[in-house]
Every structure is written in C-alpha cells, then in structure tokens.
Amino acid sequence: MKALTFPKSSRLLKPADYGKVFDDVQIRVPHRNFLILATPNTLGHARIGLVFSKKNLKHAVQRNRVKRRVRETFRHQTEYPALDIVVLGRRGLTELDNPTLNATLTELWSRLRKKNRQLQTSSSSEHTGNGKGTG
Template structure:
C-alpha cells in the first residue's frame, strides 16, 4: 500500500463530508478537537479537515495544524483502511505545538484502528 496523500485520500465534496457528519461510526473527542469516522467501502482511508477561522484565527496556524494532521494520517493510514475521517478543530488547538499535535493524532489513529465496535469486519 502506498503512503502518499493524493486526491483520492481526501474528502472533497460536501456530500462526502455530510455522510460522515450524518452517521459517524466512531466519535473520538480530544483536547480542542473532535474526530468523526465512518466506514467506507473503499480499500483506503480518506481524510477531511474542518479548521475554521473561529477556532484558529491565524492562517499560518491553520496551515501548520493541517500539515501536522495530514502527516500523521499519511504515516498511519495502513491501519485505517476503510474509514472516512473528519477532524473538527475547536478553540485552543493553535496553542498546541507540533509535537503535542503529533502525539494526540497518533493516539487517535491507533484508537480508531483498533476500535472493534466500529469496525465489525475485523
């Protein structure tokens, strides 16, 4: 399996986001962030990010956070096959440094990959 993060690895359309928002299989709250995940019928996982100005004021910070989340996802995606994931940022996320962000999201990916109740095929 490839570890790239191309267009096919992202949620792109409003209908793809809406499907995850309407019926998430897993809901993982974290410090200043919420992860929603839903099973898909694909042989890969897809990621969508919702990081608004109200949550993270500066565009530099929003972009830094997105880069960190994408990188952790890219490295862990082999264990997340078959999930559509949406990350929703909340206030205070910009206060976390890169190491804290990486730790938090690595924990999310590990929890999601072993979530047996939301992953009936394993």
C-alpha cells in the first residue's frame, strides 16, 4: 500500500516555484470551480501548490476544507508525471459538498494525466522530425 503522506518534496514551497509554473504554463485543465496549471519539472515526481483567495472563499474554514480535499485526492492518485502543478480555486466552491468535491478533483487529475500524455506524444513527434534536416 502506498504511504499516504504529504512530504515537503511533494509541495511547491517557494514563490519561485509558483512563478515557474505561472510563467511557463504548458498544461491547462479548466473547470467551473478550479483551474489547474502545470509545467514539467526535472525532479522525477509531481509537486503541487494551492492558491485559494479570500475573494472566492470568504472564510478560512472554507479555504482549509477545500485545500484538505485537494491534498487528499492528490495523495490518493497514483502515477503522476513529473509536473509542477498549481491548483487555483474559483467561485462556487462553497456550494460543493465533500463527495462532489472529491469526484470533481478525481476527474481533473485524470484529465491532467491525459493532457500530459498528449503533450509528451506531440513533443516527441516534433523531435523525431519529418526527414528534413541539414546535410
């Protein structure tokens, strides 16, 4: 069984880590209540950062509940690609109950993996070239 911990190595800790994702977004997974931004990293494992503003979630209790759900679903998923991921909250999150929140996040994680596979296959086909080159 996978250890269900959330170590520092799985988190974006520094503003520069967040800045790297915001400056070089390669994968976007939009949803009515969330926006997931991601960019590949060289660490060999996924890291996650959370951004939930007071504007969208007025009370700390609400922000903390949603952040706990995001972290929990992230930990339970397996086989993440080496990505730096930022999860942004949008309006309307307070109306979602925990089972709905979990189902939404599980679907978003699978969409993220699918988009990453598409990105990897498109970038690998670009590197193979089309037979035209120097020489």
